[in-house]
Each structure stands twice: as structure tokens, then as C-alpha cells.
Amino acid sequence: xxDAQADGRPEGRPANSxxxxxxxxxxxxxxxxxxxxxxxIAVTVGILALVFLLTSILGRGLSAFEQTMVEIPVELxxxxxxxxxxxxxxxxxxxxxxxxxxxxxxALADVIAAEAIEIEGLEPSDLGGFISQEAAxxxxxxxxxxxxxxxxxxxxxxxxxxxxxxxMKGRVTMETAALDSNVSVEQxxxxxxxxxxxxxxxxxxxxxxxxxxxxxxxxxxxxxGVAILGSFYMMIVVLVLALPIGVAASIYLEEFAPxxxxxxxxxxxxxxxxxxxxxxxxxxxxxxxxxFMGLPQSAPIVGGLVLTLMTLPxxxxxxxxxxxxxxxxxxxxxxxxxxxxxxSVFHHVLPLAMPGILTGTIIGLAQALGETAPLLLIGMVAxxxxxxxxxxEGFFDPASALPVQVYNWTQRADPAFVERASGAIIVLxxxxxxxxxxxxxxxxxLERRW
Amino acid sequence: MSFGKLSASTLAxxxxxxxxxxxxxxxxxxxxxxxxxxxxxxxxxxxFGENFDxxxxxxxxxxxxxxxxxxxxxxGENTIDIANASRAIRPSEQEACAxxxxxxxxxxxxxxxxxxxxxxxxxxxxxxxxxxxxxALAEQVIRDGELVDNPVANWSEVDASLPDQEILALIPGTNxxxxxxxxxxxxxxxxxxxxxxxxxxxxxxxxEDMAEAQCMTVRTDEAVVEIQGxxxxxxxxxxxxxxxxxxxGLAFYEQNxxxxxxxxxxxxxxSTETIASGEYPVSRPLYFYIKGAHIPVIPGLKDFARFxxxxxxxxxxxxxxxxxLVSDPELAQVQQTVEKEDSMEMPx
Numbered sequence: 001x002x003d004a005q006a007d008g009r010p011e012g013r014p015a016n017s018x019x020x021x022x023x024x025x026x027x028x029x030x031x032x033x034x035x036x037x038x039x040x041i042a043v044t045v046g047i048l049a050l051v052f053l054l055t056s057i058l059g060r061g062l063s064a065f066e067q068t069m070v071e072i073p074v075e076l077x078x079x080x081x082x083x084x085x086x087x088x089x090x091x092x093x094x095x096x097x098x099x100x101x102x103x104x105x106x107a108l109a110d111v112i113a114a115e116a117i118e119i120e121g122l123e124p125s126d127l128g129g130f131i132s133q134e135a136a137x138x139x140x141x142x143x144x145x146x147x148x149x150x151x152x153x154x155x156x157x158x159x160x161x162x163x164x165x166x167x168m169k170g171r172v173t174m175e176t177a178a179l180d181s182n183v184s185v186e187q188x189x190x191x192x193x194x195x196x197x198x199x200x201x202x203x204x205x206x207x208x209x210x211x212x213x214x215x216x217x218x219x220x221x222x223x224x225g226v227a228i229l230g231s232f233y234m235m236i237v238v239l240v241l242a243l244p245i246g247v248a249a250s251i252y253l254e255e256f257a258p259x260x261x262x263x264x265x266x267x268x269x270x271x272x273x274x275x276x277x278x279x280x281x282x283x284x285x286x287x288x289x290x291x292f293m294g295l296p297q298s299a300p301i302v303g304g305l306v307l308t309l310m311t312l313p314x315x316x317x318x319x320x321x322x323x324x325x326x327x328x329x330x331x332x333x334x335x336x337x338x339x340x341x342x343x344s345v346f347h348h349v350l351p352l353a354m355p356g357i358l359t360g361t362i363i364g365l366a367q368a369l370g371e372t373a374p375l376l377l378i379g380m381v382a383x384x385x386x387x388x389x390x391x392x393e394g395f396f397d398p399a400s401a402l403p404v405q406v407y408n409w410t411q412r413a414d415p416a417f418v419e420r421a422s423g424a425i426i427v428l429x430x431x432x433x434x435x436x437x438x439x440x441x442x443x444x445x446l447e448r449r450w
Numbered sequence: 451m452s453f454g455k456l457s458a459s460t461l462a463x464x465x466x467x468x469x470x471x472x473x474x475x476x477x478x479x480x481x482x483x484x485x486x487x488x489x490x491x492x493x494x495x496x497x498f499g500e501n502f503d504x505x506x507x508x509x510x511x512x513x514x515x516x517x518x519x520x521x522x523x524x525x526g527e528n529t530i531d532i533a534n535a536s537r538a539i540r541p542s543e544q545e546a547c548a549x550x551x552x553x554x555x556x557x558x559x560x561x562x563x564x565x566x567x568x569x570x571x572x573x574x575x576x577x578x579x580x581x582x583x584x585x586a587l588a589e590q591v592i593r594d595g596e597l598v599d600n601p602v603a604n605w606s607e608v609d610a611s612l613p614d615q616e617i618l619a620l621i622p623g624t625n626x627x628x629x630x631x632x633x634x635x636x637x638x639x640x641x642x643x644x645x646x647x648x649x650x651x652x653x654x655x656x657x658e659d660m661a662e663a664q665c666m667t668v669r670t671d672e673a674v675v676e677i678q679g680x681x682x683x684x685x686x687x688x689x690x691x692x693x694x695x696x697x698x699g700l701a702f703y704e705q706n707x708x709x710x711x712x713x714x715x716x717x718x719x720x721s722t723e724t725i726a727s728g729e730y731p732v733s734r735p736l737y738f739y740i741k742g743a744h745i746p747v748i749p750g751l752k753d754f755a756r757f758x759x760x761x762x763x764x765x766x767x768x769x770x771x772x773x774x775l776v777s778d779p780e781l782a783q784v785q786q787t788v789e790k791e792d793s794m795e796m797p798x
Contacts, residue, residue, distance in 0.1 A: 093503075096501045096762075097497065097500050097501055098762050133769070137500045140500065140501075176708040177708075179571065179707055179708040180707050180708040181704055181707040182704070182705065182707075214496065215489070215492040215493040215495070215496040216489035216492055216493060216705075216773065217489075217493055217769060217772070217773055218496075290528050291523075291528070294526075294527075294528055295528070296476060296527070296528060297480060297508075297528055297530075298480070298508050298510070376512075379480070379482070379508070379510055381510060381511070381512075382482075382508045382509060382510040382511075383488075383491075383492045383495060383508065383509040383510075384506075384508050385495070385496060385499055385506035386478065386499070386505045386506050398478055398480075398508045408511075410682060411485070411511070411679075411680045411682050412489070412682070413489065413681060413682070413701065413702040413705040413706065414705045415705070415706065415709075
């Protein structure tokens with residue numbers, strides 16, 4: 001009795017009542033509380049990291065979806081653009097963008113004169129850098145497509161220079177401009193004046209999604225078009241190859257193959273392959289597909305093949321798990337009414353395993369979509385400006401990929417590319433979220449439980 | 451869909467891809483190499499694609515050595531046509547090239563790149579000499595006639611004229627062509643300038659190679675961080691630690707003048723003008739190498755090379771100079787080389 005009184009048990013209850021917490025019970029409850037707390041801390045840390053990542057990316061990258069445009073009338077003088085006077089595009093092609101660039105600066109000077117904008121210290125050389133160098137190329141393409149426009153004045157909508165765009169978005173300020181060798185304070189004052197006069201507009205930047213990459217001098221013109229196409233082509237190749245091969249391999253291994261030493265070895269090696277670093281597949285791809293098979297460099301077909309190798313183990317493992325989850329009673333019933341083994345698999349087991357297979361495939365694809373390392377060695381981490389053709393020829397044309405574009409842009413010197421890179425990450429994340437959502441929906445819709 | 455059909459269709463796809471690959475010939479110029487030359491190559495490729503009927507060349511980065519290694523893999527459409535390099539090709543690389551059948555190499559010098567030393571914009575001003583860099587970064591220095599591990603930890607210990615700031619140098623890793631220039635034009639020059647070289651030769655009993663190697667060995671303690679990545683990584687490190695002094699290309703500095711403060715070297719401020727005139731001591735030529743055997747095969751290869759070194763592009767008023775390239779005073783000669791397709795001589 002002295003023991004029981006020591007732990008403060010009230011009189012009248014039996015010594016072993018569960019309502020009376022013993023020291024041991026208190027310890028266990030405290031342990032449970034602590035464990036819950038650890039779990040909550042872990043979840044909070046995870047959420048905080050995600051929130052931090054998303055805010056930093058969205059904060060930097062959302063502005064990439066907006067672009068400052070300058071709307072000014074540009075004269076297209078016949079004597080410089082079509083010296084022969086025949087309006088023949090073949091002849092006019094000889095006039096390079098270097099002849100178009102001064103037209104843009106002149107047009108800007110005209111507007112400044114017409115609006116009577118006076119900015120102290122504004123040099124004539126400042127006008128050249130105000131509008132993107134891409135503008136000359138835009139004009140040239142327009143003139144070559146519409147030769148009759150030569151000699152007229154065009155109401156052009158031109159990209160503003162990267163630093164001016166940055167100023168409109170708040171990335172560049174008067175203070176940084178004073179130190180910056182690529183933009184002057186006068187240029188920013190000019191931007192203010194032009195905005196007031198209604199020549200400077202900010203609109204949604206479709207070009208960021210559709211345009212090809214641009215060189216280091218034109219961050220304002222850089223877009224994701226080629227990268228999105230390249231990633232899309234690679235995903236097609238991966239889907240077309242990895243899904244049938246993966247499903248066929250797992251059906252055979254799971255349903256038909258005898259269980260012996262050999263299949264055990266295969267099984268272990270598939271699991272091992274899933275854990276191989278992705279760069280290894282790049283080395284393999286370079287050796288087999290480019291050096292041995294002679295496939296072209298920087299092409300989505302090679303990227304797709306390499307990513308297929310990488311995705312296969314994921315798909316096989318997911319498919320086998322899905323097949324295993326189908327209860328044996330289904331197979332037994334089918335066999336019992338006289339179906340062949342193959343009929344039982346294809347008529348009953350496979351349809352029931354489909355949601356799991358699809359989920360596994362989509363998750364494998366999403367993984368492949370975000371992969372950069374294996375592409376490094378097969379020449380896809382590159383500056384590519386030409387859109388690949390439509391498939392199937394397009395599979396062999398050079399292309400880039402979404403994660404590659406992020407990587408490339410983070411290495412560029414101009415700080416304006418930080419915004420572009422973050423914008424590209426947002427696009428990549430949107431694709432990944434979409435794919436994963438599809439996987440979740442498919443699983444919810446089609447899944448059956450026993 | 452049966453297993454048989456599945457495997458048949460897979461085989462068919464594989465077969466189609468293989469034949470299509472063989473039937474197709476490459477239409478674009480393929481370039482790889484130095485990350486220093488990359489922005490210039492990008493700019494030219496873009497302008498080339500805009501102004502010519504040829505597709506825009508594909509430019510990869512990866513470093514001078516990796517680019518030249520791929521260049522020397524052999525001849526054929528699945529090898530690159532042009533290697534960018536921030537240093538001249540080495541005789542050993544030329545031999546490797548020749549072994550793989552790449553004998554016809556045209557060397558094109560596109561201009562000069564300055565190497566600048568920059569610190570955080572809010573930090574103190576620095577005015578360096580090569581000798582100070584040698585004294586700060588050498589692994590072993592001579593003290594009282596004996597080689598000892600470099601003891602200095604602060605710039606003011608190196609020279610009283612320098613600010614009181616901890617030594618933390620962000621220098622390019624050995625995978626960069628820039629490292630070689632840094633070692634030869636700054637560290638070795640500083641070693642000779644400070645008189646340490648002669649003392650080292652004396653210490654080594656007249657062995658000049660040994661003395662040179664000792665001059666150029668950079669300390670590996672916490673005072674030096676080797677950057678394997680690009681200048682953007684150097685910039686990020688520098689912003690994280692304002693004590694750091696980074697080694698950058700002039701073009702990179704020009705794009706980030708609002709974040710970096712450039713140091714003078716022997717009293718000269720780096721700029722395209724001072725580098726062109728030779729006043730600023732740390733600069734190096736940039737090259738690209740063309741596979742002669744590919745010129746008749748790859749459409750647009752020669753036009754691209756010609757366009758790259760043409761006056762409106764590589765001249766002093768062209769877009770490359772605007773981006774930070776010091777244009778080659780002997781550009782006309784380079785243009786001749788490209789025009790005549792003059793190959794390099796093989797090393798003996």
C-alpha cells in the first residue's frame with residue numbers, strides 16, 4: 001500500500017484501474033505527445049520550405065510573364081531597305097538587321113521631337129539601347145514578309161530594352177542605373193516621359209511561352225518555345241517507348257515468368273537501375289545512340305531514348321506493384337471458367353491494374369520532364385533558336401528542354417535572365433502539377449478496392 | 451493489344467528511327483566549348499540565323515577543354531564543327547585530333563577578353579599589382595631565405611596600401627581556361643615582379659621549371675575558393691561574403707556594374723580601351739577552331755565563320771565589342787585566314 005499511496009492514487013479505486021494513470025502510462029502518453037509534436041514540426045518545416053521556395057520563385061519569376069512594349073511609328077525608307085527598288089524579297093534579304101537598327105533609333109528620336117520631350121543629358125547613343133536589338137529583326141521579318149510596306153510608315157509594337165523593361169517592373173531603379181554601364185538615368189527618365197505620353201505599354205508576354213531563346217544581349221526577347229516543344233517531343237518518345245516496353249516486361253515477369261534464379265537477378269537489377277544516377281544514362285546515351293548508332297546530337301529523339309531508359313524501371317516497378325495488387329481470386333475465377341492464362345491477364349488483370357500503371361507512368365514522365373543531367377552529355381544543353389519541325393522529322397532536329405533552359409539562363413551574365421529563369425521554373429512547375437493532378441484524378445476515378 | 455503486337459510496334463518504331471537518322475543530314479552548324487566564348491557565339495549565331503537562310507547554329511557550353519576533346523573525336527556529322535576556346539589549342543590536343551583524323555584545323559582568333567578583379571560594390575577600393583596577388587595567394591613564399599607556408603591572412607599584411615580586409619579570393623577552377631591565364635599573367639608575373647622568382651631559382655639550384663611551378667602553386671587553404679561553375683556562381687558567392695574578391699571576365703563585369711566594384715591592376719582600370727592598347731596586363735585571346743573537312747559538308751559553316759569575324763560583328767563597333775569583347779586589332783588578317791581556309795601547322 002505504501003507504493004500506491006506514493007503515486008497519489010485516490011482512495012476507493014482499484015489499484016489497477018485504467019482511469020488512474022500510473023507512471024508508466026504517463027510516460028507512454030508523454031512519448032506519444034512528443035511524437036505528434038515531432039511530426040507536426042516536420043510537416044511545418046516542409047511547408048515552410050515549400051512556401052519559401054514558391055514565394056522566392058514567384059516573386060522573381062512572375063514578372064517574366066509581363067513585357068514592356070514600345071508603340072511607335074517607324075518609317076521604312078525604300079532607299080535603305082530596297083536599294084534596287086524591285087520589292088523583290090530575295091534582293092531585300094541582302095539588307096541585314098544592321099541597316100534596320102538605325103531606323104528604330106530614328107523612329108524614337110522622331111517621337112521625342114514630336115512630343116517635345118526634353119531630357120537633360122540624353123545622348124543620341126542612349127536611344128539605340130532603349131529598344132531591344134530584337135526590334136531590328138522583328139522589322140526585317142515584317143518587311144520581308146510584306147515587301148509592299150517599304151516606303152510607308154509602320155505602327156510598330158517593339159520590345160523595350162531589358163533594363164527599361166526592368167525599370168517598368170521595378171527591378172531596375174534610378175540608383176542602380178547610376179552604377180550600371182548598360183543603362184543611364186536619362187534613359188529611365190525618357191521611359192517615364194514616354195509612358196506618360198502613352199507610348200510605353202506593359203502587356204501579357206505570350207512571347208515568353210512561344211518565342212525561342214535569345215542571345216545574352218536580348219534577355220527581353222528570350223522565350224521558352226523551343227524548350228517546350230523539345231520537352232514535349234521527348235515526352236512523346238518516352239511515352240511511346242517506355243509504356244509498352246515497361247508494361248510488357250512487367251506482365252511477363254509478374255504473370256508468366258517462372259520464379260527462378262534468373263528472374264530474381266532481373267528483379268534485383270531493375271530495382272538497382274531505378275537508383276542509378278541519371279547522368280549515367282547520359283553517358284550511356286552518348287556512347288550508344290550518338291557514337292554507335294549515329295543519331296544526331298542535340299535531338300529530342302536521343303533525349304527521349306535516354307529518358308526512356310531512365311523511366312523504364314519506375315514504370316516497371318509501378319506496374320508490377322499494380323499487377324500484384326489484383327487479387328488472385330480474379331485470376332483463379334477467369335481460369336476456372338476456362339480462360340487461357342493470356343485471356344485472364346488481358347481481359348481481367350490488366351484492366352484492373354490500369355489505374356496503377358497510368359499513375360506510375362505519369363509520375364515517371366514527370367520525373368523525366370524535370371531531368372537535366374542526362375541531356376548535358378547528348379548536346380541538348382545548348383543555345384537553340386530554330387523550332388524543330390513537326391514529328392517525325394522534328395524528333396531529329398536540334399531542340400532544347402525546359403529544365404535545360406532554366407539551367408542555361410541561370411548562367412547568363414545579365415541579371416535580367418534571373419527573372420526569365422524563375423519564369424521558366426514556374427512554367428515547368430505548372431506542367432508538373434498538371435501531370436500529377438491527372439495522375440491523382442485517374443487514380444481516384446478508376447481505382448477499385450477489394 | 452497483345453504482347454506480340456506491342457513488341458512488333460516497338461521494333462517498328464526503333465527501325466523507323468534508325469533509318470530516318472541515317473537518311474538525314476545535318477543542316478545546322480554545331481558548336482561547343484568555352485563558356486567565356488559562349489555569349490559571343492550566341493550573339494553571332496542569333497544574328498546569323500536572322501540574316502541568312504541557314505538555320506541558327508546550335509551552341510553548347512561545357513568549357514574549352516571539353517569542347518576541344520569533342521572536337522577531336524573525329525570527322526562526321528555527329529561530331530561538332532566548331533570548338534570555342536578561351537585558350538589556344540595545345541599540341542597534345544592537336545595530336546589527339548590528328549589521331550582521330552581531324553587534321554585540317556582552322557584557328558580563328560575572335561578578339562581579346564580581359565580578366566578583372568572585382569569586389570562587392572559597397573566594399574573598399576582595391577588597387578592591385580600582380581606581385582601583391584602572388585604574395586597573397588602563393589602556397590609557399592620565401593621568408594628569410596627559406597620557403598615557408600604562406601602566413602598572410604589579410605590584404606593589409608600583403609601591402610600596407612591595401613585595405614584591412616581578410617583575404618578571400620574566388621578564382622576559377624582548373625577546368626576553366628581562365629585559370630591558366632590567371633596563373634600565368636597574374637601569379638607568375640607577380641612572382642617575377644616581386645623578385646621571388648630569382649630567389650626560387652637560386653633556392654632550387656638553377657632549376658627554372660621548378661621555380662616556375664612553385665610560383666604558380668596557389669594555396670589551398672580557406673583564403674582561396676576555386677569556382678568550378680560559371681561567373682554567376684562567383685557573383686553569388688561574392689554577394690554572400692562581402693569580403694571576397696572575385697575573378698571575372700570583363701564582359702561579365704560590364705553586365706553587372708551595379709553589383710561589382712572593379713579593382714585596378716598596376717594602376718590601370720580595365721576597359722575595352724585599356725585592354726586593346728595593352729595597358730591593362732591581364733587579358734587573353736579567344737579562339738574558335740573550325741574543322742576544315744566539314745566546310746564542304748555542313749551548309750553555312752564557312753558563311754558563319756566569315757560572318758563571325760566580319761567587321762560589323764567583331765569590329766570595334768559591333769555587338770561583340772558592345773558586350774565586352776576587345777576586338778582584334780589584326781581582324782583583317784583573321785578574316786583572310788577564314789577566307790583562305792588556312793589550316794594550322796601540325797606540331798612536331
